[in-house]
Amino acid sequence: MKRKTTSATPPVLGARALNRATLARQLLLRRSETGARDAVGHLLGLQAQNVKPPYYALAARLDGFAPEELSRLMSEREVVRIVTLRSTIHTHTAEDCRTLRPLVQPARDRELGQFRRGLAGVDLGLLTALVREMVEAEPRTMAQLREALSARWPDADPQALALAARCRLPLVQVTPRGLWGRSGQVALTTADHWLGRPAPAGKATSDPEPPAAPEPRVPKAPAPEAPTPDATVLRYLAAFGPASVKDMQTWAGLTRLRDAFERLRPRLVTFHDENGTELFDLPEAPRPDPDTPAPPRFLPEYDNLLLSHADRSRVIPPEHRGRSRRGNQAFRTLLVDGFLAGVWKPDAGVVVVEPFGKLTAAQRDEVAEEGLRTMAVLHPGEPYDVRFGTVVPR
Numbered sequence: 001m002k003r004k005t006t007s008a009t010p011p012v013l014g015a016r017a018l019n020r021a022t023l024a025r026q027l028l029l030r031r032s033e034t035g036a037r038d039a040v041g042h043l044l045g046l047q048a049q050n051v052k053p054p055y056y057a058l059a060a061r062l063d064g065f066a067p068e069e070l071s072r073l074m075s076e077r078e079v080v081r082i083v084t085l086r087s088t089i090h091t092h093t094a095e096d097c098r099t100l101r102p103l104v105q106p107a108r109d110r111e112l113g114q115f116r117r118g119l120a121g122v123d124l125g126l127l128t129a130l131v132r133e134m135v136e137a138e139p140r141t142m143a144q145l146r147e148a149l150s151a152r153w154p155d156a157d158p159q160a161l162a163l164a165a166r167c168r169l170p171l172v173q174v175t176p177r178g179l180w181g182r183s184g185q186v187a188l189t190t191a192d193h194w195l196g197r198p199a200p201a202g203k204a205t206s207d208p209e210p211p212a213a214p215e216p217r218v219p220k221a222p223a224p225e226a227p228t229p230d231a232t233v234l235r236y237l238a239a240f241g242p243a244s245v246k247d248m249q250t251w252a253g254l255t256r257l258r259d260a261f262e263r264l265r266p267r268l269v270t271f272h273d274e275n276g277t278e279l280f281d282l283p284e285a286p287r288p289d290p291d292t293p294a295p296p297r298f299l300p301e302y303d304n305l306l307l308s309h310a311d312r313s314r315v316i317p318p319e320h321r322g323r324s325r326r327g328n329q330a331f332r333t334l335l336v337d338g339f340l341a342g343v344w345k346p347d348a349g350v351v352v353v354e355p356f357g358k359l360t361a362a363q364r365d366e367v368a369e370e371g372l373r374t375m376a377v378l379h380p381g382e383p384y385d386v387r388f389g390t391v392v393p394r
């Protein structure tokens with residue numbers, strides 16, 4: 001059992017120690033047998049700018065995962081797609097959708113300031129009410145919102161109007177968008193409407209079925225209270241620690257979280273990284289030996305493992321910084337020995353792997369085996385080969 005340190009000088013954790021601790025929290029050191037819903041909750045959501053990344057993320061982390069499991073959770077409204085952390089789309093549990101979005105609302109309010117010029121003369125309260133009424137009557141696309149709002153405010157910037165709606169309201173993407181093997185454009189309604197808002201005391205109410213949502217509605221339940229920053233700090237450390245205040249602020253897209261860490265300090269242990277930055281952690285959280293083996297893992301583009309710390313050297317070696325993307329294009333990433341070591345892509349029955357450096361023969365064999373396993377999970381019954389080649393256009 002790990003004990004809280006009483007040393008006047010906190011221990012130093014090197015890059016490998018932080019790497020192994022983070023991989024353990026991220027279910028990447030060894031696959032977990034937990035279900036998809038619990039994994040999404042533990043990880044505080046999955047990056048979901050595109051449809052497939054959450055499925056790839058869970059395939060890398062869970063033993064026995066099948067894409068249909070996550071699709072079922074989405075169809076049953078136990079998980080949803082919504083803009084939350086860092087103003088990006090995430091797949092969250094219904095509970096986290098209700099609570100994390102209010103927590104990061106200050107960041108959405110700041111984002112709204114970027115569009116003020118295009119919103120001159122717009123009553124944001126009226127805009128919010130109009131959009132809520134529209135999307136709760138029927139899920140709407142961003143194009144439909146732009147058209148409707150431009151008719152009301154013809155002198156405003158149409159894109160700014162639609163983005164203002166996204167900032168002001170918790171808009172979820174309704175299915176079939178996000179389902180594995182299905183197609184569908186992005187259509188939006190409010191989280192309250194999609195998940196079911198609680199009936200007022202003493203009254204029985206029911207919401208109409210949204211026309212573009214054929215799946216059965218889940219039973220209505222009272223929305224949980226918005227979490228305190230303190231509670232979210234503890235959850236963040238469980239999934240991404242050990243971490244600094246700035247690390248969590250980077251993950252959430254928030255500022256001024258120092259006070260929450262200070263309130264929790266008596267309950268936490270502290271370390272320093274090699275640059276002297278103070279790191280906080282849960283006393284009983286796993287911190288494996290730095291030499292613990294870390295198998296290769298095939299991750300999606302924009303996996304939160306690579307985006308959720310101010311100092312990303314625990315996963316991204318300095319020499320590979322910036323190599324997982326080019327301009328606005330991000331690539332699927334490969335971990336070898338726990339660190340970013342290349343990029344990959346599936347291509348017509350072949351998984352193409354581009355290592356950033358030389359791999360040993362044993363590492364190439366392990367990477368090939370993991371690539372085949374990944375495809376067997378996501379595309380069972382379809383033959384795939386692994387080829388080492390070029391992914392990033394020259």
